[in-house]
Amino acid sequence: MSDSQFPATGRAWHLVRRPAGWPVPEDFALREVPLAAPAEGSVLVRNRYFSVDPYMRGRMNDVKSYVAPYELDRPMDGGAVGEVVASAAEGFEVGDTVLHPLGWRDYAAVPARHVTKVDTSLAPLSAYLGVLGMTGLTAYAGLLEVASFRSGDTVFVSGAAGAVGSQVGQIARLKGAKRVIGSAGSAEKVRLLTEEYGFDAAFNYKDGPVYDQLKKAAPEGIDVYFDNVGGEHLEAAISAFNVHGRAAICGMISVYNATEPDPAPRNLTQVIGKRLRLQGLLVTDHQDLQPQFVQEVSAWIRSGELVFKESTYEGVEKGLDAFLGMLRGENSGKTLVALPA
Ligand code: NAP
Numbered sequence: 001m002s003d004s005q006f007p008a009t010g011r012a013w014h015l016v017r018r019p020a021g022w023p024v025p026e027d028f029a030l031r032e033v034p035l036a037a038p039a040e041g042s043v044l045v046r047n048r049y050f051s052v053d054p055y056m057r058g059r060m061n062d063v064k065s066y067v068a069p070y071e072l073d074r075p076m077d078g079g080a081v082g083e084v085v086a087s088a089a090e091g092f093e094v095g096d097t098v099l100h101p102l103g104w105r106d107y108a109a110v111p112a113r114h115v116t117k118v119d120t121s122l123a124p125l126s127a128y129l130g131v132l133g134m135t136g137l138t139a140y141a142g143l144l145e146v147a148s149f150r151s152g153d154t155v156f157v158s159g160a161a162g163a164v165g166s167q168v169g170q171i172a173r174l175k176g177a178k179r180v181i182g183s184a185g186s187a188e189k190v191r192l193l194t195e196e197y198g199f200d201a202a203f204n205y206k207d208g209p210v211y212d213q214l215k216k217a218a219p220e221g222i223d224v225y226f227d228n229v230g231g232e233h234l235e236a237a238i239s240a241f242n243v244h245g246r247a248a249i250c251g252m253i254s255v256y257n258a259t260e261p262d263p264a265p266r267n268l269t270q271v272i273g274k275r276l277r278l279q280g281l282l283v284t285d286h287q288d289l290q291p292q293f294v295q296e297v298s299a300w301i302r303s304g305e306l307v308f309k310e311s312t313y314e315g316v317e318k319g320l321d322a323f324l325g326m327l328r329g330e331n332s333g334k335t336l337v338a339l340p341a
Contacts (some may be wrong), residue, residue, distance in 0.1 A: 006044060006085045010035050012075035012105035013319050019060050022257045022327075027060070028320050033075070035107050038088045042111050043098070047082035049312075049336045050103030051129040052323040057256045066282060078103040079134055081118065081125050082339075089115075099128050106316045106339050122298055130163050130334030131301065131308040132294055134283055138250060139167035139226075140293045141286035144175070146279050147224045147248040151176030154218055156237055158182075158205075159228030161189035163334035164250060166197050167297075168226045170306045173198050181217045183210065183233065185329045192332065196307060205229075211236035221245075229254045235265035238276065247278040257327070309333030315340065 009032045017027045038044045056078055059070045070076050080103035084096040089112035092098070099116045102108035118128045130136060142164075143149045155172040159165040160182025172180045182193040182202045193202035201217035210232050214222075223245055225237035230252025237247060255262045271278065300306035311331035313322040319337050326335040 006035055006046065006107060008035060009033060010105060010107035011316050013316075014073055015060055015070045015076055016073060018062055018072070019057075019257075021259045023057070023060065023324065025320060030317055030319070031075075033105070036109070038086050038109050040088050041113075042109055043084045043089050043092045043096075043115055044086040045080070045082040045098060045100060045102075045108045045110055045115070046085045047080045047103065047106055047108055047339050048341070049081050049126045049129055049338050050105070050319070051079040051134075052319065052326055052335050052337065053078060053135075054251055054253050054256060054327065056323065057327065066284075075102075076104040077101055079129050080104075080108060081128050082108070092117075097125055099133070103337075104319055122294075123301065126310055126312075126334075126336055126338075127301075127308070129336060130310060131167060131306075132297060135163035135334060136167055136297055137286060137290060137293050138281070138283040139164045139171060140297065141283060141289050142248040142250050142281045143168050143171055143224070143226060145286060145289065146281045147226060147246045148277075149175060149177075149224055152178050153223040154179040154181070154220065154242075155224040155226065156181045156183075156214060156218060156222045156240065157199075157226045157228070158233040158237075159251070159253060160184050160193055160197075160199065160202065161332055162228065163331075165226070165228050166193075166308065166333055167306070169193065169199050170197055170300075171297075172224075174300060174305060179218065181214065181222070183213070183229075189332065192309075205233065209236075211239055214240050224248075226250060227252070231255060231262045231264045235267055238265050238267050238270050241270070241274050241276055243274050245274060245276045247276070249278055249280045253327075311335045312338050314338050 016029045019027045100110045157165045157168045161184040179200045182199045183205045190202045193199040203213040221242040225247040228251045231254040
């Protein structure tokens with residue numbers, strides 16, 4: 001057992017009521033929780049960053065899905081990185097920097113089998129939640145494996161200024177895409193896409209029908225669509241697809257807070273004539289790509305060929321603002337909550 005000092009209590013976000021439509025502050029509570037020395041085989045981690053992600057909205061509903069719903073009146077969880085402050089687990093020492101699944105709190109007692117050491121000489125600690133973490137692997141595996149990207153493809157990415165989307169567009173460019181087009185929800189994000197991430201064209205989906213804007217940006221059609229949004233975006237992509245087009249269906253954030261089923265896409269019959277492939281993607285199926293992904297992406301980061309942004313909220317009490325802000329599109333790149341050292 002090794003330990004340094006830690007306080008008697010920590011704070012953790014609880015879900016106290018299941019949201020109906022858009023989540024509201026009354027659905028959550030930041031609770032004080034007791035801290036103790038870790039049990040045999042566990043470590044106590046002082047979190048330095050935790051991640052807020054769109055999939056967490058799905059976990060707030062009491063429905064069967066690929067990941068269990070959050071329990072009411074229990075701490076929520078999600079990706080986090082931090083420093084071990086007490087260890088009762090072989091192989092972990094105080095001061096180790098680690099990645100683990102117990103975010104939404106400032107201190108976490110985690111069984112060692114769920115803890116991975118991370119190398120902060122390769123990249124800053126926060127990067128292991130974004131560009132070198134779960135969202136980065138989603139972009140990498142979704143584009144290269146699920147959408148079977150090939151050099152010379154024209155690629156369309158929705159949610160393109162977000163954590164996953166900004167990386168998809170850059171990987172496509174680095175792997176030899178003919179043309180990369182992105183959509184996002186503000187003029188500033190559109191500027192970022194073309195001026196900083198190297199997209200060939202971008203548009204604000206709030207400026208007019210997605211199909212009209214996509215047609216203008218991709219006059220020769222698209223070969224790959226990376227879907228983060230669903231709804232009207234997916235319908236537009238189906239209409240813009242060339243024969244043998246491939247879509248990685250990664251997320252449908254436009255419907256996560258919907259109370260009625262979405263009517264789009266209304267043009268699915270085109271799947272037949274164009275011989276399209278629309279394939280769902282779960283990042284957890286692609287852990288085998290992790291070493292190759294980290295090696296390739298960290299080299300691009302070091303060479304400056306791939307850039308990334310983080311929207312960081314300071315303090316555990318800002319956890320909910322960070323989550324709601326991300327759902328509203330106030331973020332650029334990966335949304336994180338930083339906890340003071
Ligand atoms: P993100 O893109 O960094 O943040 C969410 C973004 O969604 C917001 O910034 C906002 O940007 C956009 N948005 C919100 N409402 C929208 C709407 N009605 N229409 C269009 N855009 C909307 O989040 P992320 O972590 O990178 O995740 C992106 C997508 O990937 C999500 O759908 C998520 O569920 C999915 N995902 C899936 C997997 C998997 O394994 N399948 C893993 C990770 C993420 P704007 O300002 O542009 O609107």
